[in-house]
Amino acid sequence: MREKELEKIKEYKYGFSTDIEDVKAPKGLNKKVIQFISKIKNEPKWMLDWRLKAYDRLQKLTEPDWQKPKYPKINYQDLYYYSAPKSMKDKPKNLEDLDPKLLETYKKLGIPLQEQKKLNNIAVDAVFDSVSVATTFKEKLTEKGIIFCPISEAIQKHPDLVKKYLGSVIPLTDHYFATLNSAVFTDGSFVYIPKNVRCPMELSTYFRINASETGQFERTLIIADEGSYVSYLEGCTAPMRDENQLHAANVELIALDNAEIKYSTVQNWYPGDKDGKGGIYNFVTKRGACRGKNSKISWTQVETGSAITWKYPSCILQGDNSVGEFYSIAITNNYQKADTGTKMIHLGKNTKSKIISKGISAGFADNTYRGLVDINRKAENARNYTQCDSLLMGSKCGAHTIPYIKNKNSSSNIEHEATTSKISEEQLFYCNQRGLNQEEAVSLIVNGFCKDVLQQLPMEFAVEAQKLVGISLEGSVG
Amino acid sequence: MLKINNLSAKIENKQILNGLNLNVKAGEIHAIMGPNGSGKSTLANILSGKKGYEISGSITYQDKDLFKLEIEERAHNGLFLAFQYPLEIPGVNTSNFLKTSLNAIRKSNGKKELDALEFLKIIKLKAAELKIDEKILNRQLNVGFSGGEKKKNEILQMSLYEPNMVILDETDSGLDIDALKIVANGVNSLRDKKRSFLIITHYQRLLDYIKPDFVHVLMQGKIAKTGCSDLALELEKAGYEKI
Ligand SMILES: Nc1ncnc2c1ncn2[C@@H]1O[C@H](COP(=O)(O)OP(=O)(O)O)[C@@H](O)[C@H]1O
Numbered sequence: 040m041r042e043k044e045l046e047k048i049k050e051y052k053y054g055f056s057t058d059i060e061d062v063k064a065p066k067g068l069n070k071k072v073i074q075f076i077s078k079i080k081n082e083p084k085w086m087l088d089w090r091l092k093a094y095d096r097l098q099k100l101t102e103p104d105w106q107k108p109k110y111p112k113i114n115y116q117d118l119y120y121y122s123a124p125k126s127m128k129d130k131p132k133n134l135e136d137l138d139p140k141l142l143e144t145y146k147k148l149g150i151p152l153q154e155q156k157k158l159n160n161i162a163v164d165a166v167f168d169s170v171s172v173a174t175t176f177k178e179k180l181t182e183k184g185i186i187f188c189p190i191s192e193a194i195q196k197h198p199d200l201v202k203k204y205l206g207s208v209i210p211l212t213d214h215y216f217a218t219l220n221s222a223v224f225t226d227g228s229f230v231y232i233p234k235n236v237r238c239p240m241e242l243s244t245y246f247r248i249n250a251s252e253t254g255q256f257e258r259t260l261i262i263a264d265e266g267s268y269v270s271y272l273e274g275c276t277a278p279m280r281d282e283n284q285l286h287a288a289n290v291e292l293i294a295l296d297n298a299e300i301k302y303s304t305v306q307n308w309y310p311g312d313k314d315g316k317g318g319i320y321n322f323v324t325k326r327g328a329c330r331g332k333n334s335k336i337s338w339t340q341v342e343t344g345s346a347i348t349w350k351y352p353s354c355i356l357q358g359d360n361s362v363g364e365f366y367s368i369a370i371t372n373n374y375q376k377a378d379t380g381t382k383m384i385h386l387g388k389n390t391k392s393k394i395i396s397k398g399i400s401a402g403f404a405d406n407t408y409r410g411l412v413d414i415n416r417k418a419e420n421a422r423n424y425t426q427c428d429s430l431l432m433g434s435k436c437g438a439h440t441i442p443y444i445k446n447k448n449s450s451s452n453i454e455h456e457a458t459t460s461k462i463s464e465e466q467l468f469y470c471n472q473r474g475l476n477q478e479e480a481v482s483l484i485v486n487g488f489c490k491d492v493l494q495q496l497p498m499e500f501a502v503e504a505q506k507l508v509g510i511s512l513e514g515s516v517g
Numbered sequence: 518m519l520k521i522n523n524l525s526a527k528i529e530n531k532q533i534l535n536g537l538n539l540n541v542k543a544g545e546i547h548a549i550m551g552p553n554g555s556g557k558s559t560l561a562n563i564l565s566g567k568k569g570y571e572i573s574g575s576i577t578y579q580d581k582d583l584f585k586l587e588i589e590e591r592a593h594n595g596l597f598l599a600f601q602y603p604l605e606i607p608g609v610n611t612s613n614f615l616k617t618s619l620n621a622i623r624k625s626n627g628k629k630e631l632d633a634l635e636f637l638k639i640i641k642l643k644a645a646e647l648k649i650d651e652k653i654l655n656r657q658l659n660v661g662f663s664g665g666e667k668k669k670n671e672i673l674q675m676s677l678y679e680p681n682m683v684i685l686d687e688t689d690s691g692l693d694i695d696a697l698k699i700v701a702n703g704v705n706s707l708r709d710k711k712r713s714f715l716i717i718t719h720y721q722r723l724l725d726y727i728k729p730d731f732v733h734v735l736m737q738g739k740i741a742k743t744g745c746s747d748l749a750l751e752l753e754k755a756g757y758e759k760i
């Protein structure tokens with residue numbers, strides 16, 4: 040292997056690609072391609088109609104351009120919208136029939152799918168490009184009436200639930216990327232937790248982009264019925280490529296009365312190389328509706344990858360006494376850019392929201408927190424607490440905090456705190472003197488800075504995330 | 518142990534050290550006194566490897582060229598500096614910091630890293646021996662610590678890492694008598710034939726508890742005078758002008 044490549048692999052250890060024969064839709068975005076996707080997935084007519092409606096709507100929309108990170112124009116006709124391993128065509132019935140190359144890929148990513156090696160107490164749905172290739176622990180979950188399956192399977196097996204909730208939080212017509220996703224989404228996870236069931240294990244989806252020139256458009260839908268609880272985690276990686284690849288997912292969460300959803304993301308898409316070449320455009324729409332009273336939705340995100348991260352996981356607090364939380368770590372190094380934050384829409388009485396954002400910038404990177412706290416006229420006694428901290432490493436990076444507040448109810452209470460700090464030479468000297476090298480020192484200081492957010496992650500992932508935080512900043516000092 | 522030869526140092530074109538010589542043998546305790554701004558902390562910083570100085574001269578430490586070692590490598594080789602102003606690191610738990618550091622040092626010396634339980638046992642013992650309240654272990658590193666707590670934390674780390682060459686930079690400044698005794702006790706309990714100390718202080722009173730082998734006066738960038746512990750008493754009475 041050439042030295043340069045070796046060096047690259049050290050930087051981003053998930054950067055390999057799997058050489059696998061695939062089935063692709065023809066290049067381009069048009070009704071034929073949408074029909075192709077719908078057909079290959081054996082979708083009912085209502086689903087195809089829904090997609091086509093989104094496509095028609097898309098013709099009238101333009102891409103938003105108010106975000107801070109600008110990007111070169113994307114040629115939507117020059118992308119593949121569907122790519123799946125050929126071996127997935129005649130759906131393997133169980134893991135033993137799965138292409139060994141796929142098993143190997145996930146093993147390399149640290150996600151063993153085989154029965155005997157499964158992660159302890161974590162059910163995994165593995166999505167490879169445009170299809171879900173495996174879901175573990177299915178039987179154990181079924182016992183409790185929990186549905187955890189690829190969304191393409193849910194469309195066929197649970198059409199009533201899908202019809203009722205799909206697009207109910209992110210409407211077809213929402214905005215360019217959300218509508219694009221509605222037209223061409225390929226796979227993703229579907230979760231339904233029945234009334235009064237506490238999901239006995241972490242549910243998790245692992246997204247992997249493999250094919251080149253292919254966009255990934257997954258769709259996740261999670262419904263927590265009355266009195267239920269679920270903790271869900273998504274992880275993502277992609278090979279290193281010189282091209283920029285588009286990832287435009289939609290995630291919808293619905294929490295009914297007294298239900299709670301905890302949604303965690305560890306996003307580690309390929310960030311591009313040191314000079315900013317390549318990397319994923321991570322343009323994602325995530326929104327949760329606290330539809331029932333006393334319901335709760337909590338977003339935790341650790342965003343370390345992608346060339347551009349542009350997302351605002353939000354909560355619509357409809358139910359009285361409902362709670363929305365957003366905990367975020369966004370790390371940008373080299374030429375990475377992030378414009379991320381949340382929207383907390385307070386509609387019900389006594390609704391509460393909490394926003395903790397930690398932005399870390401190094402190299403030439405640019406990191407923006409953008410958030411909206413919107414208190415509706417009828418939202419009596421709404422409360423929000425926002426804390427935005429930025430940490431800068433070096434003098435060539437940027438950090439920005441843009442908190443919007445719309446307050447239409449005088450009984451509300453909104454608190455906002457913001458800090459910007461730098462890792463000082465003196466702090467590093469102190470750590471070095473105690474035997475820590477530069478990278479260990481930075482990792483320790485940054486993990487300290489992020490602690491309030493890392494604590495929110497499920498235990499199994501907190502350790503991984505801590506390491507990732509350190510790795511993402513490697514080479515950023517000294 | 519430590520041999521400083523004709524050391525000169527400038528920062529921002531300001532000459533701070535100017536031909537300093539010092540020889541510390543294994544097992545010795547040297548005290549360095551000197552007026553404010555005479556370069557005592559500068560000396561301590563240079564020994565620990567802090568960057569930003571224009572340096573000439575040479576330093577050998579354990580028969581190695583000290584300038585060839587990175588800051589953390591000096592620490593791995595048993596050089597420890599108790600900071601005059603210990604740094605605050607928000608969010609970093611003190612106990613975790615101490616454990617991470619100890620393990621970094623152990624690892625570099627080919628020793629097994631300690632797990633959380635093993636570490637806890639050791640640190641609790643050390644804290645008890647030194648009569649340091651172990652509550653500081655659960656707080657963020659030095660954040661909101663009183664001056665005394667910060668200094669005690671430095672002493673606790675000194676005794677944890679069991680270094681070969683200890684430099685204390687005004688660890689006694691601003692301490693009440695009880696805290697001072699904790700510092701002295703920490704030093705005395707580590708004192709042995711193989712370990713050396715360089716104790717930078719302003720006051721004679723610490724030397725009531727720690728008997729140094731030599732007392733040096735640092736002035737005009739070099740050692741202006743060397744004596745035994747009586748010199749400290751003299752200085753306390755007559756000040757630095759007479760030297
Ligand atoms: N980073 C710096 N830039 C400029 N001058 C400095 C710097 N650090 C120390 N000095 C100066 O060097 C001199 C010696 O400082 P220091 O070693 O801290 O003295 P001491 O510890 O003996 O009180 C002082 O005059 C101080 O102002």
Ligand SMILES: [Mg+2]
Nearest residue numbers: 557558601687
């Ligand atoms: Mg000083």
